[in-house]
Amino acid sequence: MRMDMSKCNRKLNKQFGGRVRASFENDCIVLRGELERWPDVISACRTAARKYSRIHVVNDIVCPEAQDAPMRRPSFTDHTLEGAAPDVLVIGGGISGASIARELTKWKLNVLLVEKESDLALQASGRNDGEVHPGIDLGKGSLKHKYIRTANRMFDTVCKDLNVEFHRVGQYVLFGDVWLKPLIRLYCLWRKYHDGIEDTVLISGAQLKRKEPLLDPEAKFAILNPSAGVVCPYGLTIAYAENAVQNGAKVSLGTAVLGMEVENGTIRAVHTNRGTLYPKVVINAAGVFAEEIAKMADDRFYSIHPRRGTNSILDKKAGVYMHSIASVIDLRAQLRAHTKGGGTMRTAHGNLLAGPDAVETWQKENTETHPESIRVVFDKQKKTLPRLSERDIITYFTGVRAPTFEEDFIIERGRRTKNLIHCAGIQSPGLTTAPAVAIDVAQTAADMLSEKMTVEKNPAFDPVRKGIPALREMDEAQRAELIKENPDYGVIVCRCEEVSKGEILDALRSPICVPTVDGVKKRVRPGMGRCQGGFCSPLVTQIIADYLGVPLSEVRKSGEGSVITFGKTKTPEGGGEA
Template sequence: MDCQKLQKKVRSIYGNSIRVTEKDGNIVLSGTLKKWEDIVGACSLCVDKKRRYHVINNLKLENTELPKMKLPHIQDQALEGRKPDVLVIGGGISGASIARELMKWKLDVLLAEKESDVAMHASGRNDGEVHPGIDLGKGTLKQHYVIAGNRMYGKICKELDVPFKRCGQYVGMMHWSELLPAYLYACQRKYMCGVSDTRVISGKTLRKREPHLNPDMKFAIYNSMAGSVCPYGLTIAYAENAVQNGAEVALNTAVLSMDVKDGKIRSVLTNRGRIYPEIVINAAGVFAEDVAEMAGDRFYSIHPRRGTNAILDKKAGKLMGGIASWKTLKKTSGHTKGGGIVHTAHDNLLVGPDAVETYEKENFATQASSIENNFKKQQGTVKELSQRDIITYFTGVRAPTFEEDFVIERGRKTKNLIHCAGIQSPGLTTAPAVAKDVAKMAAKMVSASHPVKKNESYNPYRKGVPRLREMSPEQRNKLIQKRPDYGVMICRCEEISKGEIVDALCSPLPVYTVDGVKKRVRPGMGRCQGGFCMPLVAEIISEVTGQPLEKVKKSGGDSYLLFGKTKAGDGK
């Protein structure tokens, strides 16, 4: 690498306040800039396309103090002195799937998640597409794992009892002049990159399958292996199955610092006590670089990227049965794939996401401009799209490296550390395959200190809560006769019964909040967004847990729903 050449290149655009140096075979940028977009741009200029080194961002944003990680309110010693074989940091899809895969060995596994539930960040705030891998270049870790992970989804979702639809993906083209390039592109992806389901279909075939797609589409690139899954539902299922097989999931548990000596993590301090793990797996999402810094092993940087999606009412779900977008083969600026429209696993339509660089790792606010831009673009996919059908929207923050690829490897300086970092789209798709490799790596590392045997009692099957809305009248009646609570309707929009809510509160990983129940069995996910059922859900939580209704929370922290009675009455 030529640091002087890179520095000259960066300074010619962003000024003389930047220094470009080399450290341990990687490029480090330091100095001060006025705009975050310029910081991202300067670091991106230094990326090596062959990925022979990483870019580390030490640039400061002028007159701005970057937000610190939000911490749980809980302070106790519940984990003091714990000595797990493996400490997994992060309760997203990566951490949860790795924890479950680790239970195939006889290991003491502890997963630490700083939020009040798993899947609270990127893993619960994405479009749920199981990608076919068509848009990824050969030779990247993303491309390697997306092919393997996609093909594992049918088996994984069957084992974990999670709804999954292999509905196919259409990328429509508007100009006949792009037919030959599109055909060559499809052949390259199919025969050279291993995306074997890629083919070009005619506009006539496209409209026969998806009649509401833009009639201006002349043809489309089609991938039959694309699908949709509930991302937070799958993450919860992974975590529950891990617990069923003996893992411990510690929620409201944030990693604060590490004691590292002689290239080894000796202990990890959390808000719930000090832990003494044999090895540590860093699956901390946008905070992966912070964990790497604590461990003395930071050789990459994360530049957070916001993405906003809108969920449409189920009546809009009739507009499309698969996943679709429109593209041009002309080169465009930016990193986003441009978003699209997804028919979700729960039969809504999802529109988005966009991609906006940000320095705020935990700002999930939604900007009106993001919704406007998403709809403006995707009306090129389905002209009948209407913002009037929006029932909710959400924003997630992705965790890309500047190389736009995953970091899956052992620590470079710290011996008992594994990085599972830079996991952005298609991280949901790659999770099963990544987890398999990371767990094998971890088991091998632990075996260096003591024998690690296969867990003969490992059970890959997790039975979810019965879904009343998917049953026939005969099945419903049979279940209600056995469990009368399943005959008490709580959420009419999503057809959720009291029995489903009670079972969710008695699951292997129960979360006694309204949002925790919502993510597990969907009360409040319909058109009214909990306007009618939220009070009923809160009452059931109070009933099952025995806690006063005023103590029931919407989510974590101090998100109490009630503050007491408005009228005391006469005490009778």
């Protein structure tokens, strides 16, 4: 394949005066040169990229400003995985990796998932709004579109099997200009007949008011996508991984891929901080680091440009303002931005959520929050929901998306490296598409392995994950029954979210034990409420210490070094005199 770069280079010359040049190499558009500022790098790469194209932009532009910190990795090394030879190695414990690992256990395969962080879903998969998208904004021809409808329909079954909270609440897109209605009607028809997004309907301002009385009173009409829903994004990721483990997969946290040996287009060995692995097939689900993994595997044909977004979580008291997902659309802004511009929604757990924004960054792991993000989102979303108030905020968090310049997923076999599958460029609606993508990727891996070995279905595969009971949601008879079996279910530790000691111990005994305050918080919610752990964090810390049989000062909030206390008072460790 050849591609003429002259037109592209003319544009680049015009923009950057010859400082950047595109060339067509190995079926990729490679950009080289030097630009001072990161926004210019983004702009140059976008100039060269075509939306949804399979020919990707590879960014080799030198940018002095964009010096990212080295990838965070565990500080320790050991040999616990030395010499392991899994049939499939999945790199990355986000929603993609976890769901792929689970689908792989439908075959009799030796599956190993490695995640460098101390828990699953610690990056983008745990730092998004949890919307299950209807696909209304996706055009034919993209992988996003290919998967969205199938995947959206899978959520009822998947979440039931995996015991994850999911509510198909619908999404409203509000319009204030009545003259737009015929255009939007045409748009919906186009989506229906051209793109197969069939459930979308237009409703009047009066109908909207009946369904969601507190949304923008000036809305003249709205698009309603009944198939949209809300799910707990980290809950789903953890559930997938736990079900994978139940079905025989192995999950190794605190395990970072540091290098690979590639011979004749085949990955022979994968080096990690816990030993060298010899996998037959490698799946790259490394999120913002997918490009680095591709490079290690000698198969880099795309670039990831991180884009951060911040969401705010509001008190459950504000959660009653609405039941669904909603946003007011400013069409002009929509055409420019690479996000649906955020919205407001009631989360799967009943909080109100506002966000996210979208800011280009070179920092792949910087999840700091900034006041501007909150301001931008609230300025915009107060239009959607006039009652939205910063005063109700209980927390906010930033996630970093992992888009390519083509703004589509990359789900395919390695182009040069044979035993590799990429599941990269996963950004919104990647949480929604995960169940369908995972089936495809697992099938591809099974097909690859079938070329060398017999791959049999796993007759013992059990799709059902027994979750931890959430007692606050049960009726009293059910609750009393469980307390009778285990009195710890009657001891409330977290008052805001009504979490019992029994549930916390269940989290610690779950298939993937993450004995940190955040690990427990993500699984059963102590500390997620309005006091943000003010009352319960010492209690939870103590329960973890007792469970592990370690001093309190060894219990961490999350990653290595995130200890909560420094030791006993009146001792040198604690800072006092012995």
